[in-house]
Amino acid sequence: MLKGATGKMKKLFLPVCFLICAIPVMGQNVIRVFPGGSSPVVVQANPTVLQNGIDPFDSLVSSAASFDMESPVEVKTEFDPPVIAAGGKSVYRIVLNALDESVKVPDSLPGTDGLEVRKGGRGQTYQNVGGLKLRPQTTILFHVTATNAGTITIPSFELMAYGKQVKVPEARLNVLPNKTGGMREPLRLLANLPTEDIYVGQSLRIPLVLPDPGDGSVLGLSQAKIKGDFVFSESFSYGARQEAVRKNGRTVMSFVQEVIVTPLSEGEQTVLAQAHSVSTRMVQGQSNVLQTVSTLVDSDPIKLKVKPLPEEGKLPGFTGAVGTFNLEPPKLSTNTIHVGEPVTLTLVIHGDGNVGRLKFPEIPHSKEWQTLPPVTDTSLPASIVQQRGFTSFSYTMIPLTDKASATPEIPFSYFDPGRKTYVDLTIPATRIQVKPSPLPTQIAGAMNLPDHPADSTVKEKPLVMMGVVGQPGRGVLSLEPLQTRWWFLGLQVLPAVSICGLWAVDRRRRYLQEHPEIVLKRRARRGLRKQLRQMRKAADKSDARTFVMAGVDAMREACAPHVPAEPQALVCVDVMDVLASSNHGVEDREVAHKFFRAADDLRFSASNEEAADLLKLKPTLERLLEQLGARL
Amino acid sequence: MKNGCINFHRMIAGACALFLICFIGTCELNAAPGTNLFQSGLRAYTSGEYDRAAQEFGEAARTSPTVGALHNLGNAEWKCGRPGRAVLAWERAQWVGPFHEKTRNNLKFVRQALQLESPELSWYEICSTWLPANTWVWIAFFSFWLAIAMLVLPGTLRWRKSDWHQGLAVAAFALFLLTIPALIGVQMRTKLGVVLSQETPLRLTPTSEAQILMRLRAGEGARFIRQRGKYIFIRTSSATGWVEQRQFGIISKITHS
Numbered sequence: 039m040l041k042g043a044t045g046k047m048k049k050l051f052l053p054v055c056f057l058i059c060a061i062p063v064m065g066q067n068v069i070r071v072f073p074g075g076s077s078p079v080v081v082q083a084n085p086t087v088l089q090n091g092i093d094p095f096d097s098l099v100s101s102a103a104s105f106d107m108e109s110p111v112e113v114k115t116e117f118d119p120p121v122i123a124a125g126g127k128s129v130y131r132i133v134l135n136a137l138d139e140s141v142k143v144p145d146s147l148p149g150t151d152g153l154e155v156r157k158g159g160r161g162q163t164y165q166n167v168g169g170l171k172l173r174p175q176t177t178i179l180f181h182v183t184a185t186n187a188g189t190i191t192i193p194s195f196e197l198m199a200y201g202k203q204v205k206v207p208e209a210r211l212n213v214l215p216n217k218t219g220g221m222r223e224p225l226r227l228l229a230n231l232p233t234e235d236i237y238v239g240q241s242l243r244i245p246l247v248l249p250d251p252g253d254g255s256v257l258g259l260s261q262a263k264i265k266g267d268f269v270f271s272e273s274f275s276y277g278a279r280q281e282a283v284r285k286n287g288r289t290v291m292s293f294v295q296e297v298i299v300t301p302l303s304e305g306e307q308t309v310l311a312q313a314h315s316v317s318t319r320m321v322q323g324q325s326n327v328l329q330t331v332s333t334l335v336d337s338d339p340i341k342l343k344v345k346p347l348p349e350e351g352k353l354p355g356f357t358g359a360v361g362t363f364n365l366e367p368p369k370l371s372t373n374t375i376h377v378g379e380p381v382t383l384t385l386v387i388h389g390d391g392n393v394g395r396l397k398f399p400e401i402p403h404s405k406e407w408q409t410l411p412p413v414t415d416t417s418l419p420a421s422i423v424q425q426r427g428f429t430s431f432s433y434t435m436i437p438l439t440d441k442a443s444a445t446p447e448i449p450f451s452y453f454d455p456g457r458k459t460y461v462d463l464t465i466p467a468t469r470i471q472v473k474p475s476p477l478p479t480q481i482a483g484a485m486n487l488p489d490h491p492a493d494s495t496v497k498e499k500p501l502v503m504m505g506v507v508g509q510p511g512r513g514v515l516s517l518e519p520l521q522t523r524w525w526f527l528g529l530q531v532l533p534a535v536s537i538c539g540l541w542a543v544d545r546r547r548r549y550l551q552e553h554p555e556i557v558l559k560r561r562a563r564r565g566l567r568k569q570l571r572q573m574r575k576a577a578d579k580s581d582a583r584t585f586v587m588a589g590v591d592a593m594r595e596a597c598a599p600h601v602p603a604e605p606q607a608l609v610c611v612d613v614m615d616v617l618a619s620s621n622h623g624v625e626d627r628e629v630a631h632k633f634f635r636a637a638d639d640l641r642f643s644a645s646n647e648e649a650a651d652l653l654k655l656k657p658t659l660e661r662l663l664e665q666l667g668a669r670l
Numbered sequence: 671m672k673n674g675c676i677n678f679h680r681m682i683a684g685a686c687a688l689f690l691i692c693f694i695g696t697c698e699l700n701a702a703p704g705t706n707l708f709q710s711g712l713r714a715y716t717s718g719e720y721d722r723a724a725q726e727f728g729e730a731a732r733t734s735p736t737v738g739a740l741h742n743l744g745n746a747e748w749k750c751g752r753p754g755r756a757v758l759a760w761e762r763a764q765w766v767g768p769f770h771e772k773t774r775n776n777l778k779f780v781r782q783a784l785q786l787e788s789p790e791l792s793w794y795e796i797c798s799t800w801l802p803a804n805t806w807v808w809i810a811f812f813s814f815w816l817a818i819a820m821l822v823l824p825g826t827l828r829w830r831k832s833d834w835h836q837g838l839a840v841a842a843f844a845l846f847l848l849t850i851p852a853l854i855g856v857q858m859r860t861k862l863g864v865v866l867s868q869e870t871p872l873r874l875t876p877t878s879e880a881q882i883l884m885r886l887r888a889g890e891g892a893r894f895i896r897q898r899g900k901y902i903f904i905r906t907s908s909a910t911g912w913v914e915q916r917q918f919g920i921i922s923k924i925t926h927s
Contacts, residue, residue, distance in 0.1 A: 501779040504772035506715055506742040510708050512767045512802075513736035517922045519856050520807040533815040537822050544826040 105164075106171040111136045111199045115192070115209040117182070118224050118333070124187045124216040129158065129224040130180040131333070132206060134199060138162040138176040142198040147180060149193045152213070154183040159312035159336030161261065177334040184213040222251060227337040229264070229311045237345050237455050238304050240360040241392040241424065245277070246311050248335060249285050249292040257330065258316035262295040266309030269342070272298040272394075272421045275313075298424055300392060304346040311337040347453055353460045355399040355449030361391010363452050363461075368468050370445070377440050377475035384432045385465060391452070394424030398431050399450050406442040410434040437472040444469045558599040559670045565595030565605060566667050570660075577656050582649040583640055589652075589659050590637040593630060596666035610634035620669060626662050629655055705730075708739050715742065720749040731759070732924050737767035744776060753784055754866035754888030758919040761864060765921055768799050780889060789862055789891030790907055791855075798855025803922075806856055810849040817842035863904065863920040865890045865913070872911035876901030883911045894920055 113134040122128045134141065138160065147155055158179030164172040184190065190211045196203045214221070228247040236242060244264065250256045262275040277296040282289050293315075301307060315335045321327040347360070364387070371382040387393065401409040414431045423429045435445060448465035520526045550557055569592035576584035594605040597616040601608060610631060617627050632655070636648045711726030727743035730736070744759035757780055763773040781788060791799070798806060820839035824831065868888040873880035876898045886892070892904040892913075901912040 501775065501782055503745070503748065503779050504775050506712065506745050507738045507772060508712065510705060510730070510734075510736035510738040511770070513734050513739075514766055514802075514804060515734070517735050517762060517765060517924055519803045519860060519922065521853065521857065522860070526807070530811075533819070537815075537818060540826045541822060544828075 104171055105137070106135075106167055106173040107137065107200065109135060109167075109173065111202075111204045113197070113204055113206045115207055117209055117211040119222045120210070121212045121214065121221065122184055123214050123221045124184050126213075126221055127181065127183050127224060128211055130155070130182050130192065130209065130211075132178040132180075132197075133175060134197075134204065135165075135173050135175055136199040136204075137174045140198075140200045141176050141178070143178055144195065144197065147192055148195050149191060150182070152184060152186045152188065152190050153211075154185065156181045159265070159310055159334055161312055161314065161334045163261075163314060163332060179334060179336055182211070184211065187213045187215045189213070225251065225256070225315055225317070225333070225335045227262075227311050227313055227335050229337050229340050231340065231342070235345050235455060235458070236301060236342055237347055237360055237453065238301055239347065239358055239392060239453075240455050241298055241300050241394075243276075243296050243298050244311075245294050245296045246275075246313060246337070247281070247283060247292045247294050248313065248315055249283060249290045252290060255317045255319065256293060256315055257318065259293040259295050260314045260316065260332070262297050262311070262313035264297055264299045264309050264311050264340075266299075266307055266342075268301065268303035268307055269309050270300045270302055272424060274421045274425070276425050298421075300395075301342060301344040304344050307342040307344055309340050309342060311340065348458070351460050353449070353451035353462050355464065356451045356453070356460060357397040357399050359389075359391060359396055359450075359452035360455060361389050361393070361452065362454055362456065363387055363389030363391060363393070363463060365450075365463055365465065368445075368465055370468055370470060373469075374471045374473065375437060376473045377437050380434050380436050381445075381470065382432050382434050383445055383465075383468065384430060386428060386430045388428040389452075390427065392424070393427060393429055394420035394422075396429060396431075399448055401433060401435070401446055401448050404446045406437060406439050407446055408436040408438055409446075437470075440472045440474045442470070442472045555599060555602070558602055562595050562599045562605070563667065563670050565598075566592055566663065566670070569595055570663060573656075573659075577653060580653060582646060582653050585656070586633055586636045586640060586649045586652055589633050589663075592663050593633070593666065596663060596670065599670060616666075620666075622662070622665070625658075626665075629658050629662060633659065707733065708736070708742075711739070711742060711746070715746055715749075720746045724750055724752075724755075727759075731762070735762065735766055735924060737763050737770050737773070740766060741770060741773045741776070744773070748776075748780065752866075752888070753780060754864060754868070755919070756780060757786070757889035758864040758866065758921065761862075761921045762924070764799075765803060765859075768802060784887065784889055786887065786889050787891070787907060789893075792858070794851035794855040795859050796855070798852040798859060801852070803856045803859075806849050806852045810846055810853055813842040813845040813849065817846060860920070860922040861894045862922075863892055863894050863918050865892060865917065866919050867917045870913055870917045872904075872906070872909060872913055873901075874911060876903070876912040880912065884909055886913070892918070894918075 111134055113132060115130070115132050118129045118131055120128075130147070132143070158181045160176070160178050162174055162176050164174055167173045190213060192209050192211075194208045195206050197206055198204070225248065228249065230245045230247065232242060232244075246259075246262045246264075248256060248259050259278065264271045275295040275297045277294065279294050281292050281294050283292045285292075295313065297311075299309070313335060314332045316330060316332055318328045318330050321329045366386040366388070369384045371384070375381050387396065396414075398412040398414065400411060401407070410433065412431050412433050415429060418426070433448070444467040447467045450463045450465055451460050452463055453459070454461050516523070569588045573585055573588035573592060576582075576588055591605065593613050594608045597608060597613050598605040600616045600619070601612055603612070613630055613634070614627055617630060632648070632652060636652050640646065640649055707726050707730035711723045711730060714720075714726055715723035724743060724746035727739050727746055730739040731743055740759050740763035744756045744763065747753075747759055748756035757777065760773050760777045760780070763770060764777065767773070777788075780786070801809075817839045820835050820842065823829070824835045829835070865886045865888055870886040870888070871882040872884050872886055874883055875881075886906060890906060892906040895903040895905055895910070897903070897915070898912075900915045902915050902918050903912050904910065904918060
């Protein structure tokens, strides 16, 4: 999850993270050396960086470096100071090269007999490890108070980093008897809280002070912030300076940075101040070498009593502004405009409060003006605006009538924590000359600009919810559109097939018109089959008359396409000609002739004698008809 | 030949009648099965039992989606304090019957009351709202096949050549071309949906542990892009991300949830 998330966000977070961490990181490049125990000499650990004149911060930001999360996680622990007197305080510090979000520490430390332990601050810095990579370094603090003299060992234990178990080495604290003097105390951050009442939404500028322990080891302070559940802390600190402050009855030099915090919830809040101190310390095993290091320091828990904003006396136009504010006179982009033209009203507000995150009031509805929501100047981040102490915003207004003579008043108010009351800061009306629209009435109408809205008595009806209907009304089978349903797509086949079928039929019809012999032959085959069936039935029943007539008709049907003529129009000669042209033998022609003669006899003389004899010729006639049928 | 011509005319008339029956069957359905549910929903609504009314109207709308059932379902859901479901029901009512004045008014009302924006529609999607979604399809269907028939049939059926055949074919084909943007609009609008739950988290990835990009308000419109498991990838006017399937309702699909 973490690795995946970092892919795109690394580049975005990098400049900010690096800006925050730049001072402590670069401080580690400096090593002070005491040659032969004399006064310290400062040498550059990485001289090439400064020699070539390239700013390492700019270089890293422009190169889009990434986090080093592949290196094995190494954990260091220490007590600071490592030697204290009984009843004295020390800091148990865990430092590891992993992203703060990925580190999970057990709720309680093991082996803390003889120690009172309290959780402290937790912070993250980055180190440039080359190869366009930044190595995150997380520091976790525990405050311990020794109750008995002796050596206390916090044994090795395991914590989670990047979802894996990482071994934390053991650390030892030597606790000397109670009255031992000259013990060094751990660095502590002090927060100067305001003594007045604190209100929800009030921006508090709190100085955080890091006193020097007296040996000049503290060189600077960075990344000062205040952490708490319901407190918003600006990401940048301000007013970095050195001051002489009184501590334990003596004056010591201190480093001061101011942070701006905003309580988000009423009631008692517990917060913790923390920062990274840049200080020097002896390199272990080399008593004459001092190293500059950045270490996380924090304060004791601080309790804030946050009061709610009073409901009583709240004024119109209150949008959450808390502090003391004043407005510069409003400025109009022009003093003379036409109806329908926009004009911009710009306001600058100064103050000591949440000026960076002010929300400005909407303009009340007016018949004379069409107004747009206020637009804040967003050219600078809110934290910078907060530090700058003033911001500007603008309203765009469009006159709807030439009767408007001034911009509308805009109610605005703020809560003054000092006076504990709401203060009216209404934006006054500003005089302006509005001329009639130069556009023709029709165009003005098209732009929805009423001619005289102020005079209009027709009011727009407010929208209300209409009631239920008594009838189901129009309905559908399904809400899915027809084009996505299979049956509708299948329905397209029907007209397609119909039209294609019609086209095919027409094409066939045209073909048959051009080739009438096909129709004749088809009709002849049909007629031949019909007469053959009749002929066979008659033969089976020994019905000579029907047999002969059907046989003759069959020959006519079979020969008709070759003449061509209607079958009933053919006479014996026609059939003889067809038989002759188709190379039939004398025998076949004789048989045909006999049948025609017998048919004539039956038709005209009612003589049945020859017909009865012809029943014997059935096989011959069938063969003849088969041969004629083959030609069709 | 004359008889054949008459037969063809009968065939065409029969086919037209079949299509007309289909059209009437799908477009102007008077939903008999849902009528009882609709009436009992009305009774529950008038007696102030809005939850029961919502159930009855919901069931009626699932059985046979009608403008009345969907409109009343929206009203009942609104009364129950479920603005997301109310907007979805009214949007569905508009999908079925875009001319329903009361539904249109209620959508305006709820969007004004909740400071919601109407979904951003492209020009062809706006065109598609001028008529009910299925009407566009039927217009396209009839105009296309009429154009084809007017081109093919006179020659096939040996009708006497006439200018009105070609004129009708051109007009029908022009009508078909005009319906194409609306058909595309209807297809695109099938992806439109409504956020159902208040403060619905829009997530970066389709998992319950995913980073929340922003929270969406109930009734906010969005477009369905794709689905993965029980998560749906949607695009709102300001962001894209994953929401749970049960927190998003698609206008053109009534589910039995």
